[in-house]
Amino acid sequence: xxxxxxxxxxxxxxxxxxxxxxxxxxxxxxxxxxxxxxxxxxxxxxxxxxxxxxxxxxxxxxxxxxxxxxxxxxxxxxxxxxxxxxxxxxxxxxxxxxxxxxxxxxxxxxxxxxxxxxxxxxxxxxxxxxxxxxxxxxxxxxxxxxxxxxxxxxxxxxxxxxxxxxxxxxxxxxxxxxxxxxxxxxxxxxxx
Numbered sequence: 001x002x003x004x005x006x007x008x009x010x011x012x013x014x015x016x017x018x019x020x021x022x023x024x025x026x027x028x029x030x031x032x033x034x035x036x037x038x039x040x041x042x043x044x045x046x047x048x049x050x051x052x053x054x055x056x057x058x059x060x061x062x063x064x065x066x067x068x069x070x071x072x073x074x075x076x077x078x079x080x081x082x083x084x085x086x087x088x089x090x091x092x093x094x095x096x097x098x099x100x101x102x103x104x105x106x107x108x109x110x111x112x113x114x115x116x117x118x119x120x121x122x123x124x125x126x127x128x129x130x131x132x133x134x135x136x137x138x139x140x141x142x143x144x145x146x147x148x149x150x151x152x153x154x155x156x157x158x159x160x161x162x163x164x165x166x167x168x169x170x171x172x173x174x175x176x177x178x179x180x181x182x183x184x185x186x187x188x189x190x191x192x
Contacts, residue, residue: 004109004160005184005188006014010056015051016017016063016064016071016142017064017067017071017145017146018062018064019061019064019143019144019145020044020086020141020142021057021060021061021140021141021142021143022050022052022056022057023054023138024048024049024050024051024138024139024140024141025048025102025106025136025137025138025139025169026046026047026133026137026139026141026163027046027048027102027103027135027136027138027172028045028046028110029047029133029134029137030044030046030080030115031045031116031117031119031160031163032116032130032133034117034141039083041142043114044112044113044116044117044160044161045110045111045156045160046110046111046112046141046163047108047109047111047127048109048110048141048143049093049103049106049107049108050104050106050107050109050123050125052106052173053105058090061089061109061143062090063091064143064144064145065088065145066148067087067145068145068146068156069147069184070082070146071131071146071147072146072147072148072149072156073147075097075147075149075154076154080168081154084153086154086155086156087153087155088155088156089110089111089145089155089156089157090107090108091106091107091108091109092107093106094106094171095138096108100117100140102172105192110158111141111159111160112158112159112162113141117160117162117163118162118163118171119132119162119163119164120162120163120164120165121164122165124164127165130182132165133187134171135171135173136168136169136171136172137165137167137168137169138165138166138167138168139164139165139166141160141161141162142158142159142162142163143159143160144158145157145158145159148161168191169186
């Protein structure tokens with residue numbers, strides 16, 4: 001299988017461990033400012049919600065995970081371990097997040113990076129406004145997979161690359177806008 005077969009978009013430099021996703025939904029989008037999770041190092045991070053019917057992206061992700069296992073075999077004593085014994089990045093939303101409607105009939109991957117992702121629009125223009133990219137937005141995302149083996153934890157991790165916003169979506173997280181909370185009726189005079 002060629003390197004390009006592992007990727008959804010073959011227009012970018014090939015790497016068997018890199019994937020440019022199809023359209024996914026961003027959740028827990030800490031893409032503007034790094035955040036510490038569980039007291040760890042501050043990182044930029046996002047959860048990518050991938051529809052189960054996006055077979056092309058799912059196949060590319062699985063192939064990239066396999067390539068990361070092969071490339072990282074040195075971390076596992078020059079052997080490729082049984083996947084069942086490893087922490088793998090692609091998870092089933094119906095199983096791992098059954099109470100979260102946004103993850104229904106979807107897979108998800110948590111990706112992070114020490115450096116900020118470049119964030120662009122459909123025309124590849126940089127997006128500078130934080131209000132433009134949030135949890136709930138639809139985007140294409142570049143990710144890279146790599147092996148890890150430290151402190152008894154072994155598996156494949158997902159590095160966050162860049163983000164291309166495709167369209168707005170219903171914000172996730174339950175936060176409402178000021179326009180939803182208040183009316184613009186100026187005739188109310190509560191001081192009368």
